[in-house]
Amino acid sequence: MDSLLTLYITLVCVSGVFNVFLSVYAFSKRSEIPGAGIFILYTAALSIYCFGYAFGLASTTLTEVKIWTTVEYIGMPFSAALGLMLVLNYLGRNVSPKTAAAMFIIPSITLAMVATNDYHHLFYKAMYLREGMPASLVKLEIGEWYIVHGIYTFSCLLAAVVLLIGRWRQTSKTYRLQLVTLICGQFVPMTAAFLYLLGAAPGGLDPVPIVMCITSALYIWAMVSARMLTVVPIAKETIFESMGEGVIVLDPAERLIEFNRAAAIMIPSLRHSRIGSTLDEVWVSLTGSPFPVARHPDGMQGELAWMAGGEERCYQVRVSVVRHRNGGLAGSLLLLIDVTELKRLQRHLEHMAFYDGLTQIYNRTQFIHRSREMLKESLAEGQPFSVVLFDIDHFKRVNDSFGHETGDRLIVHVVSLCKPMLSADMLFGRYGGEEFVLALPSFSWPEAAELAERLRAALEAEPLVTASGPIAVTSSFGAAQAEQTGDTLESLLRAADEALYVSKRGGRNRVSVHQPAKSKDS
Numbered sequence: 001m002d003s004l005l006t007l008y009i010t011l012v013c014v015s016g017v018f019n020v021f022l023s024v025y026a027f028s029k030r031s032e033i034p035g036a037g038i039f040i041l042y043t044a045a046l047s048i049y050c051f052g053y054a055f056g057l058a059s060t061t062l063t064e065v066k067i068w069t070t071v072e073y074i075g076m077p078f079s080a081a082l083g084l085m086l087v088l089n090y091l092g093r094n095v096s097p098k099t100a101a102a103m104f105i106i107p108s109i110t111l112a113m114v115a116t117n118d119y120h121h122l123f124y125k126a127m128y129l130r131e132g133m134p135a136s137l138v139k140l141e142i143g144e145w146y147i148v149h150g151i152y153t154f155s156c157l158l159a160a161v162v163l164l165i166g167r168w169r170q171t172s173k174t175y176r177l178q179l180v181t182l183i184c185g186q187f188v189p190m191t192a193a194f195l196y197l198l199g200a201a202p203g204g205l206d207p208v209p210i211v212m213c214i215t216s217a218l219y220i221w222a223m224v225s226a227r228m229l230t231v232v233p234i235a236k237e238t239i240f241e242s243m244g245e246g247v248i249v250l251d252p253a254e255r256l257i258e259f260n261r262a263a264a265i266m267i268p269s270l271r272h273s274r275i276g277s278t279l280d281e282v283w284v285s286l287t288g289s290p291f292p293v294a295r296h297p298d299g300m301q302g303e304l305a306w307m308a309g310g311e312e313r314c315y316q317v318r319v320s321v322v323r324h325r326n327g328g329l330a331g332s333l334l335l336l337i338d339v340t341e342l343k344r345l346q347r348h349l350e351h352m353a354f355y356d357g358l359t360q361i362y363n364r365t366q367f368i369h370r371s372r373e374m375l376k377e378s379l380a381e382g383q384p385f386s387v388v389l390f391d392i393d394h395f396k397r398v399n400d401s402f403g404h405e406t407g408d409r410l411i412v413h414v415v416s417l418c419k420p421m422l423s424a425d426m427l428f429g430r431y432g433g434e435e436f437v438l439a440l441p442s443f444s445w446p447e448a449a450e451l452a453e454r455l456r457a458a459l460e461a462e463p464l465v466t467a468s469g470p471i472a473v474t475s476s477f478g479a480a481q482a483e484q485t486g487d488t489l490e491s492l493l494r495a496a497d498e499a500l501y502v503s504k505r506g507g508r509n510r511v512s513v514h515q516p517a518k519s520k521d522s
Contacts, residue, residue, distance in 0.1 A: 016209075125142065126140070246266045248279070256282055266336055360415075366429070385439075385443070456474075
């Protein structure tokens with residue numbers, strides 16, 4: 001019996017040495033090993049477990065056995081939780097600090113129970129020497145917390161094994177050696193612990209430290225030769241869930257079969273309960289209309305607007321057909337890319353290109369472009385078309401007397417008074433400086449003159465209020481109507497400009513009209 005015990009102690013110490021080597025090796029390669037900290041703690045805990053158990057076996061009194069049992073439990077209960085954390089990290093599943101702390105609650109209580117067992121006997125009801133056996137081989141009667149500890153330890157080992165086996169199909173052949181090594185590292189100790197709890201271990205000795213000699217040697221071989229944990233496969237679902245773009249997966253019948261977290265954030269109404277429905281059915285239930293982007297052919301793109309968080313979000317939709325290796329249709333992927341900020345920037349740039357920055361009405365370039373099209377349509381339909389040019393009287397005097405900031409306020413004031421008096425089909429633009437222009441489709445020159453007079457009167461009636469006192473606002477207007485089909489916008493603007501100067505020469509604050517030739521003749 002003594003020779004067998006010596007051999008057993010030797011093997012347990014070898015297991016401890018192997019785990020020390022693994023811990024030191026992982027520490028030296030910590031920059032290359034993802035989650036190296038967990039592996040270092042895991043192997044360090046196993047080392048403490050092995051050495052504590054070995055010294056306990058070598059003890060000569062029950063008191064020494066109790067002391068080394070406490071040392072053993074500094075590592076053993078924590079190793080199961082750390083092993084599960086190691087597996088989760090390998091599979092790409094992050095363990096939050098709160099979850100990690102929760103996983104260490106039962107091991108911490110177990111350590112406290114073992115250290116204070118003589119006061120409550122909740123872990124071991126009794127520990128006494130067996131007759132005719134070495135002092136280290138004590139007989140144990142387990143207590144209530146020992147059962148809790150055993151269930152928790154076995155559950156951690158079993159969960160790790162189940163998770164690793166569940167990864168088998170998704171793991172390429174390149175990484176299956178790593179997977180087998182990790183499965184053995186959890187399954188073999190779990191089996192040994194189960195046999196020990198059933199009382200089937202030979203001589204009442206704990207077989208777990210012995211089998212760890214084998215699993216630790218396997219870890220060393222795998223880490224040194226196959227670079228286990230240095231080159232780690234990234235789980236497919238980890239990539240799928242961590243993508244910033246939303247992904248919707250459809251089967252060949254265009255039924256919804258999966259979507260990632262980003263898609264659920266982009267479209268909060270999307271629920272897993274809708275899986276199995278066609279995309280159009282899902283979209284009808286969400287919006288009342290079918291999905292607006294065509295799914296075929298491969299590479300189709302479109303845009304989708306959606307309300308999320310009280311604001312409109314815009315997504316670019318890219319459709320990609322997925323095929324089997326034999327070329328058959330497997331389904332399709334819809335990639336949703338958030339282009340809201342890009343669209344906002346685009347609209348902002350378009351606004352800057354089309355509108356005057358101070359007044360937010362059309363700038364000269366955009367006004368001319370749009371008015372030219374309106375004139376062409378009006379003449380083609382035989383409808384009248386008029387333009388009105390006007391400017392602010394004595395504007396330079398305002399700038400010189402009150403400053404350019406007040407001058408800008410005056411320009412904005414004029415626009416704010418005019419806009420409510422204009423209909424949607426009229427174009428209003430800043431022609432330059434303090435000069436403005438109106439394009440009036442379907443307006444004859446008398447109608448244009450009448451509108452100009454209303455604007456003139458409104459401006460005269462509303463002075464600009466400033467800290468220095470009110471500033472009177474008057475404007476001079478010139479109107480002109482297209483005379484014949486061949487008229488251009490440039491000729492019409494020249495005619496309106498001539499009429500404007502007539503108002504200037506006539507004393508300002510008035511409306512003048514450049515009448516068509518046929519009206520003059522009549």
